[in-house]
Amino acid sequence: MSLQSWIAEPVNWVFLVIGLLVLLCGVRVVTSKNVVHAALYLVGALAGSAGLFLLLSAEFVAWVLVLVYIGAVIVLFLFGIMITRAPTGVDEGLDADKKAWAGLLSLALFVALAWGSISAFADDPVATTGNPTATEILGEGLLGRFVIPFEIVGFVLLAALIGGITVARRDETPLEEEERMSA
Amino acid sequence: MIGNQFLILAAALFSLGVYGLLVRRNIVLILLSVELMLNAVNINLITFESMLNTPEALGQVFAIFVITVAAAEVGIGLAIVLLIFRNRRSANVDELNLMRW
Numbered sequence: 001m002s003l004q005s006w007i008a009e010p011v012n013w014v015f016l017v018i019g020l021l022v023l024l025c026g027v028r029v030v031t032s033k034n035v036v037h038a039a040l041y042l043v044g045a046l047a048g049s050a051g052l053f054l055l056l057s058a059e060f061v062a063w064v065l066v067l068v069y070i071g072a073v074i075v076l077f078l079f080g081i082m083i084t085r086a087p088t089g090v091d092e093g094l095d096a097d098k099k100a101w102a103g104l105l106s107l108a109l110f111v112a113l114a115w116g117s118i119s120a121f122a123d124d125p126v127a128t129t130g131n132p133t134a135t136e137i138l139g140e141g142l143l144g145r146f147v148i149p150f151e152i153v154g155f156v157l158l159a160a161l162i163g164g165i166t167v168a169r170r171d172e173t174p175l176e177e178e179e180r181m182s183a
Numbered sequence: 184m185i186g187n188q189f190l191i192l193a194a195a196l197f198s199l200g201v202y203g204l205l206v207r208r209n210i211v212l213i214l215l216s217v218e219l220m221l222n223a224v225n226i227n228l229i230t231f232e233s234m235l236n237t238p239e240a241l242g243q244v245f246a247i248f249v250i251t252v253a254a255a256e257v258g259i260g261l262a263i264v265l266l267i268f269r270n271r272r273s274a275n276v277d278e279l280n281l282m283r284w
Binding site for chain 1: 184185186187188189190191192194195196197198199200201202203205206207208209210211212214215216218219222225226229230232233234236238239240241243244246247248250251252253254255256257258259261262263264265266268269274277
């Protein structure tokens with residue numbers, strides 16, 4: 001597909017805008033010197049991805065992403081940042097010293113992935129936008145064919161919840177235990 | 184829209200996540216990079232679903248599973264970070280060398 005016919009589609013302009021937003025936010029997530037800013041840039045990257053999901057007619061997953069990630073996970077992250085008392089201002093010691101090798105490695109990974117997908121899927125189109133996937137189909141899939149994985153993933157979530165509470169709970173010191181016994 | 188534009192964007196996002204994973208020293212920031220990589224995988228799944236157009240929307244079902252597992256991962260990960268911080272007074276991975284020789 002030539003660049004001219006690609007750019008002629010208006011929906012590709014929307015893709016360009018959202019894609020640039022996602023990439024810029026992603027770059028800032030891994031380069032920002034401020035921990036809180038990095039978490040907030042992740043919000044931008046995730047919101048952009050939700051926009052991409054809307055372009056790909058995956059409405060339900062897009063809103064699940066907004067609810068679960070932007071609503072809950074980011075709050076957890078901010079909570080973690082506050083509790084570990086990471087310096088909330090600018091901090092120069094956040095990155096390791098040898099960035100060149102890491103950059104080279106991730107660039108090589110990107111080239112390999114991009115080359116692989118270009119050679120495999122050259123110009124394969126995605127389904128036309130405008131006809132959203134019915135949530136009914138997703139629900140039937142989740143509670144029909146995939147009901148066992150669905151239950152297992154629910155169990156995993158419960159186990160993670162209990163595990164998180166158990167791991168993060170502060171153990172009683174012997175002195176506190178004595179006080180509790182005598183009270 | 185062709186599928187490759189989404190796939191290449193997801194590849195770039197995944198590479199950014201790998202870069203952050205290698206370069207960052209703060210545990211919370213490493214977890215943020217992992218989230219970036221998981222999100223790139225989600226974009227891939229949704230794109231493949233849109234390219235193949237399966238009747239059961241399989242890609243979207245799997246994206247929902249990935250989101251759920253990612254939420255569990257963050258919960259347990261931050262609990263561990265909290266514990267490490269309480270014991271070592273630090274969230275810097277360079278100082279966590281107890282299990283290293």
